[in-house]
Amino acid sequence: MKILVTGGLGFIGSHTVVELQNKGFDVVIIDNLSNSSESVLKGIVAITGKEPQFEKLDLREKASVQTFFKKHNDVSSVIHFAASKAVGESVKNPLLYYENNIASLIYLLQELQEKTEAHFIFSSSCTVYGQADEMPIDESAPIKPAMSPYGNTKQIGEEIISDVAKMSSINAILLRYFNPIGSHPSAEIGELPIGVPQNLVPFITQTGIGLRKELMVYGNDYPTVDGTCIRDYIHVVDLAKAHVVALERLLENKNEDKVEIFNLGTGIGSSVLEVISSFEKVSGKPFPYKIVDRREGDVTMAYASTDKANTILGWKTASSLDQAMESAWNWEQKIRKNNFQ
Numbered sequence: 001m002k003i004l005v006t007g008g009l010g011f012i013g014s015h016t017v018v019e020l021q022n023k024g025f026d027v028v029i030i031d032n033l034s035n036s037s038e039s040v041l042k043g044i045v046a047i048t049g050k051e052p053q054f055e056k057l058d059l060r061e062k063a064s065v066q067t068f069f070k071k072h073n074d075v076s077s078v079i080h081f082a083a084s085k086a087v088g089e090s091v092k093n094p095l096l097y098y099e100n101n102i103a104s105l106i107y108l109l110q111e112l113q114e115k116t117e118a119h120f121i122f123s124s125s126c127t128v129y130g131q132a133d134e135m136p137i138d139e140s141a142p143i144k145p146a147m148s149p150y151g152n153t154k155q156i157g158e159e160i161i162s163d164v165a166k167m168s169s170i171n172a173i174l175l176r177y178f179n180p181i182g183s184h185p186s187a188e189i190g191e192l193p194i195g196v197p198q199n200l201v202p203f204i205t206q207t208g209i210g211l212r213k214e215l216m217v218y219g220n221d222y223p224t225v226d227g228t229c230i231r232d233y234i235h236v237v238d239l240a241k242a243h244v245v246a247l248e249r250l251l252e253n254k255n256e257d258k259v260e261i262f263n264l265g266t267g268i269g270s271s272v273l274e275v276i277s278s279f280e281k282v283s284g285k286p287f288p289y290k291i292v293d294r295r296e297g298d299v300t301m302a303y304a305s306t307d308k309a310n311t312i313l314g315w316k317t318a319s320s321l322d323q324a325m326e327s328a329w330n331w332e333q334k335i336r337k338n339n340f341q
C-alpha cells in the first residue's frame with residue numbers, strides 16, 4: 001500500500017513518514033523544499049532503515065500533479081501537509097497563501113476524485129475555533145471568523161474537502177492540531193524553522209543555545225493562572241501517530257461519515273511561563289525572557305477535548321510537556337553541533 005505524503009520532508013510530515021514506515025507502509029513524498037531540506041531523508045532512513053520515494057514537485061503546478069498521478073497510479077491515499085503556515089506572512093501576502101494552500105489542495109482532489117476509492121487526511125488547525133467560548137474545545141465548538149489568511153485557508157480547505165467528499169469516492173479525515181512541538185527522540189529529525197522562529201518552542205530552544213538573546217513573552221495580563229496565554233502543546237511524535245491511526249481507519253472503512261473531524265491535543269493547557277519553566281528543568285539552566293505587549297491576534301486560551309480522538313480513533317498522547325521540551329532541546333543541540341543549517 002503506497003501512501004502519498006505531501007510536505008513529507010517538513011516538521012510534522014517527516015515524523016509521520018517515520019511512523020508510516022514503522023507500520024510497514026510504502027511512502028512517496030512530494031515536497032517543494034520551500035521550507036524543508038532534502039537532507040531530512042537521511043534522518044528518516046537513519047530511524048527506519050528505509051528510504052521513502054521522493055519527488056521534488058510544486059503542487060501549485062497542475063500539470064506536474066497530473067504527471068505525478070499518472071506515474072504513481074497506485075496512489076489513492078494522501079496525507080496532505082504541504083502548505084504555508086506563517087500567520088504574519090499570510091497577512092502580508094494573502095495571495096501566496098491562497099495559491100499555495102488552496103490551489104494545491106484543489107489539484108490533489110481533482111486527481112483523487114477520479115479514483116474508485118480514495119482516502120484523504122488533511123492538516124487543519126485549532127485556529128479554526130478562534131477564541132472558543134468553552135474549554136476544553138471539542139469538535140462541535142463553532143468555527144469563528146478567521147483572524148488571518150492562513151487561518152482562512154484552513155477553514156476553506158475543510159469546506160472544499162467536505163463538498164468534494166459528498167459527491168465523490170473520497171473519504172476524508174480533518175485533523176485539527178493544537179500546538180505541535182518537540183522532535184523524534186533519536187534527534188535524527190525535528191523542526192527546522194527558517195529565519196527567526198515565530199513559534200514559541202523553537203524560539204526558546206534557539207535562545208537556550210545562544211542564537212537569540214532573550215524571549216519576548218507576549219503579554220502577562222491575560223485572565224489566566226499567571227497572566228500568560230494558555231496553549232495545548234503536543235509532542236510531534238504523538239501527533240504523527242494519530243495520522244497513521246486515522247489512515248488505518250479510512251483504509252479499513254471504519255469511518256462513520258464521509259468526512260470526520262478530530263482535535264489532536266493533549267487536553268492539558270500550559271501557560272507560556274510553564275513552558276519556560278519546563279525548558280529550565282530539562283536544560284538545567286535559567287532562561288532569559290522579558291514581558292512585552294500582547295501579540296495581535298493571539299487568543300487567550302486554547303486546549304483540546306481529547307474525548308473524541310481517544311474513544312473513536314483509539315489514540316492517546318504518551319508524552320508529557322517535559323518530554324516534548326527535552327526532545328526539542330536535544331534536537332536543537334544536535335543541529336547546532338553538526339552545523340545542520
Ligand code: UD1
Pocket residue numbers: 085087088125126127151179180198199200201203215216217218219228229230231272295296297298299
Ligand atoms: C500559531 C498561530 C496558529 C498556527 C500555529 C502554527 C498565531 C496567532 N497563531 O499558534 O494560527 O496554527 O502557530 O504553529 O500566530 N509566544 C511568546 N513569544 C514568542 C512566541 C510565542 O510569548 O516569541 C507565545 C504566544 O503569545 C502564544 C504561545 O507563545 O501564547 C504560543 O505561540 P505560537 O507558538 O506562535 O503558537 P500559536 O500562537 O498558538
